[in-house]
Amino acid sequence: MNRPTLSLLAGVVALAAVTGFAEMKAPAASGTGTAKEAARLPVERTSLLCPAPSTSDLADTSYTSFTPVTTGTDSGGKAELQSATEESGDGTSSKKKPVKPVLEPKAPGTPATGDSSGADAPALLGTAEGKYAPGWSVQETTEVAAGNGRGLQGVNCTAPDTEFWFPGASTATGRTDYVHLTNPDDSAAVVDIELYGKDGDLKSTVGEGITVEPHASEPILLSTLTDDPETDLTVHVSVRSGRVGASVQALDSKLGGDWLAASTDPAGSLVMPGIPKDATSVRLIAFTPGDSDADLKVRLSSPTGMITPAGHETVHVKAGMTTAVDLGDVTRGDPGSLVLTPTDQSVPIVAALKVVRGKGSKQETAFIPATSAVGTRATSADNSAKGSTLSLVAPTRTATVKVTASAGSGGGTPVSKTYTIKAGTTEDVELPVPAGLKGTYALTVEPQSGGPVYAARTLSATEEGVPGFTIQTLPDDRGTVLVPQTDEDLSVLQKK
Numbered sequence: 001m002n003r004p005t006l007s008l009l010a011g012v013v014a015l016a017a018v019t020g021f022a023e024m025k026a027p028a029a030s031g032t033g034t035a036k037e038a039a040r041l042p043v044e045r046t047s048l049l050c051p052a053p054s055t056s057d058l059a060d061t062s063y064t065s066f067t068p069v070t071t072g073t074d075s076g077g078k079a080e081l082q083s084a085t086e087e088s089g090d091g092t093s094s095k096k097k098p099v100k101p102v103l104e105p106k107a108p109g110t111p112a113t114g115d116s117s118g119a120d121a122p123a124l125l126g127t128a129e130g131k132y133a134p135g136w137s138v139q140e141t142t143e144v145a146a147g148n149g150r151g152l153q154g155v156n157c158t159a160p161d162t163e164f165w166f167p168g169a170s171t172a173t174g175r176t177d178y179v180h181l182t183n184p185d186d187s188a189a190v191v192d193i194e195l196y197g198k199d200g201d202l203k204s205t206v207g208e209g210i211t212v213e214p215h216a217s218e219p220i221l222l223s224t225l226t227d228d229p230e231t232d233l234t235v236h237v238s239v240r241s242g243r244v245g246a247s248v249q250a251l252d253s254k255l256g257g258d259w260l261a262a263s264t265d266p267a268g269s270l271v272m273p274g275i276p277k278d279a280t281s282v283r284l285i286a287f288t289p290g291d292s293d294a295d296l297k298v299r300l301s302s303p304t305g306m307i308t309p310a311g312h313e314t315v316h317v318k319a320g321m322t323t324a325v326d327l328g329d330v331t332r333g334d335p336g337s338l339v340l341t342p343t344d345q346s347v348p349i350v351a352a353l354k355v356v357r358g359k360g361s362k363q364e365t366a367f368i369p370a371t372s373a374v375g376t377r378a379t380s381a382d383n384s385a386k387g388s389t390l391s392l393v394a395p396t397r398t399a400t401v402k403v404t405a406s407a408g409s410g411g412g413t414p415v416s417k418t419y420t421i422k423a424g425t426t427e428d429v430e431l432p433v434p435a436g437l438k439g440t441y442a443l444t445v446e447p448q449s450g451g452p453v454y455a456a457r458t459l460s461a462t463e464e465g466v467p468g469f470t471i472q473t474l475p476d477d478r479g480t481v482l483v484p485q486t487d488e489d490l491s492v493l494q495k496k
Contacts, residue, residue: 077130
């Protein structure tokens with residue numbers, strides 16, 4: 001029996017089960033046990049978790065579900081979003097009164113929309129199977145008319161996992177930041193939350209061993225975990241048992257607010273795509289979890305190529321300490337993306353950008369975490385004929401990218417367009433819009449050739465002079481997974 005081949009296959013399936021990113025069948029096999037080239041297969045089951053959108057009575061939230069059409073899937077399946085339970089003060093969970101699901105996902109290729117209002121909207125637990133699973137995406141977008149965090153807030157509902165890094169949080173005066181933890185499973189999850197400021201670890205036992213009950217969601221106010229007000233924090237969420245979805249809601253009394261999604265896993269080089277061309281302030285927050293300091297080159301990918309920001313050529317990040325750098329209006333009227341690379345030794349880091357648009361009392365904030373490349377395909381739900389911007393960056397080599405606009409949620413014909421992004425540049429592409437569009441539509445981004453591509457989508461909605469906006473990065477949508485091939489008949493081996 002070829003044990004190495006079986007161990008590799010078991011490892012892939014085990015990883016999918018732990019993280020919740022995907023589940024798949026082992027490929028049909030027979031023969032002598034010779035390993036073949038891995039095959040890319042559609043996932044057959046996936047999970048998504050949406051945090052409770054707001055505590056404001058003035059909040060209106062819309063949800064958009066979309067599954068792109070993927071070849072090779074089964075004809076059956078389903079997708080659903082259910083309300084999570086809420087935890088009480090004693091740590092137990094109690095079910096909210098039954099509510100109708102906010103939406104019923106439609107067949108692949110067509111978005112489905114739903115909405116809720118006020119402060120009672122719950123967190124949502126989502127599962128998709130069969131043809132609904134590959135690339136399933138759900139966007140949660142909230143408009144808050146006034147008060148703390150007023151403006152436009154958006155987040156991609158996330159897959160459950162066991163570790164998250166959030167550079168860019170804060171416990172400073174005027175900020176109210178929560179980390180939302182959602183447990184999709186039948187058993188309780190135990191979670192630790194660590195905070196790192198400019199001087200290192202903020203010692204506290206309050207964030208240790210937090211229990212999140214099954215099918216429950218709990219918001220943790222960061223200021224309750226430390227007595228130290230910190231302008232720039234890195235939040236580390238690690239799961240001792242089980243798995244959770246995690247997102248940080250960053251609310252500012254003067255600068256609006258948005259969701260801060262997790263940074264990609266610590267890496268020596270990072271890309272933060274999609275800085276709006278009219279950004280009035282950009283702040284870089286970086287952290288290295290290792291024992292070595294990191295020295296990084298700072299470059300802005302612009303429409304004409306890579307630029308080194310004057311006065312910010314490099315940044316030094318001390319081990320275990322959060323470093324923040326104000327880059328000002330670094331884009332100077334052009335769209336851009338920030339690229340960090342090591343000056344010498346590569347040290348893994350995490351990073352995010354805090355981006356502000358507007359001036360004076362009419363400012364609004366959004367965040368851009370470092371993200372992974374688009375990979376095979378990325379999906380963005382909840383786009384409209386106006387107010388949507390797609391930014392593409394090819395930091396190392398010229399790339400060709402196909403962008404497809406789906407049918408609208410109320411009607412329309414899909415359309416595709418191909419773009420060439422030159423090496424080192426960022427481009428806000430002119431989006432294809434479905435013919436006869438009614439409602440919202442989804443975008444899929446598929447690199448065709450060349451180097452890696454990074455992407456971000458911005459939604460904008462100006463209200464009473466306040467430039468409301470929210471930015472979501474677009475990593476691979478987990479629609480397919482590489483699965484090792486084997487000539488061995490696994491069903492026969494199971495009988496032995």
